[in-house]
Amino acid sequence: MSLPFVIIAIVTLFAAAAAMSLRNLVHCALSLVVALAGLAALYLTLDAQFVGFAQILVYVGAVAILIVFAVLLTRSDATPNQTILSPGWGIGIVVSAVVFATLGWATLNSTGLSKETPPAPIATVKNIGDLLMTQYVLPLEVIGLLLTAAMIGAVIIAMKEEPFSNPSRSRGNEAHLSTKLEPPHVGSYGSDKEGGRS
């Protein structure tokens, strides 16, 4: 165990524990970001540049923002006043200890550990790119198609203007709008075209 590994591991574990136990949800989300960045640093110490940077790009850049945004939009920032531990915490510890023990036992007894560790593969960005374009080209294409379709779909949903600029629906609202909200000669946009406002 090298010194960088120890430092990164301590920071990551500490941040993960904080993410579970802090009271304020935004604080939890921010500690989770530290834990994810710690994981990225671990990948970098293992010479996996591409995976490390992708981890930062995806988790710190996108997922963390998503979590924080969701917390912000759905919760008031008053901290809940029930205790952090649920009543059945004792049983929870027993169950998790049993699960961990089973997994550990299975891992230690599996044949995977007894094998020789293979020599470290040379995983440069170029190699990853070559593999993605040859061996794994089909999954890559499928994911690419899916994401592009999702993005274009999002744009098309957003393309629709506000409901009352839609001619079929705005017919009824037109008179109402033009008298209530928009005196005929106010503002710089003429509403002479069919379809109402702006």
Added chain:
Amino acid sequence: MFEALDQIFVTLKHEAVGFSPDAWRPFVSALISISFIPLVFATLFAFVTVFERKGIGRIQNRYGPNRVGIPLTKIRLCGFGQFIPDGIKSLTKEDVVPYAADQVVHFLAPVVLLIPVLLAYAVLPVGRNMTAADFDAGLLFFFAVGGAVELSVFMAGWSSHNKYSLLGAMRAIAQMISYEIPLILSAVTVIMIVGSLKLADIVAAQNQYTHGLAHWFVFTPWGLAGFILFFIASLAESNRSPFDLPEAESEIIAGYFTEYSGFKFALFFLGEYLGMFAISGLGITLFLGGWTAPFSFLTWVPSYLWFFAKLIALVFTFIWIRATLPRLRMDQLMNFAWKFMLPLALVNIVATGLWHFMGAGSLRWVVCSALIFGSYAILGWGLMQNQKLGKRTYRYAE
């Protein structure tokens, strides 16, 4: 001799590393490379703050700062000493933290802003052989650390417990996420042509000359479209006018850093400008040939001078745009990113693919230009139809 002048900093660094004991060499080498980044770019920041105020002053028909020169002398330097009293002022001002603020997060936000911004400089080639850390996945690194900036903006806005701060943070994050997509998609075109994520390779691919003119990517149809998209998106990413909604003074005071004062405010200011330089530097590397000269007879000029000349030219364009264009509205901002820039960036990727596979010749110029400008015209026309802009009418006082 010009060769030596070009490599003078690299040679000096080697000399300096040579003095240290063997075991320390990698450490000393890294330390020297790193320490020059804040030094050079903070000096540039000091220069640009005055340059911007003077530039905007000129455009708005006033003088701008023109008094302060070298302290304790009569030399005025056209006011370019202004940053010294500015710095002293921000250092000596009281640091006010609101009572309701989240103390820890409020304190950490400016620090978290500055770290990724400074990290981004690690991969920028500012001259021949002058990159602090030339990663294989340099471009990916740049975008990865750029993502952390949004987090610090959120931390600042949320921890201040102020409605303006929170509104500013929400606006900033929405804007940054929206414009990051065209930013990255326009950079993808360069990766497709060069076939490498390493910034040194990208510059090397542009370091060729035909008829004395450099092979900069901006001189190709897809490169021009990509550069314009990249430039607009980088304006939005660095929160510069006309995309300065997150800190719109007339609407939400100063947005996410309303509650920051003294040196923390200066840190936000510094972070914002350093981010602007970094993203301009990336634009230069991707599309404007990095440190290469535009004409082959100018290759004797040291490479770092080219880089910084281009950087200052680009920053001047930022300032020019700030002084010229009014601020957008929030819905206009979002519509522009998602309905105009995103489709164009996708079309540009297709055009780049065509360019790559059609081989040399004049046909690919015609096809790619037609594809890009055709889709630009159709998209622009379609969106203008949607606006339903009628004839402008005026009302005068009776």
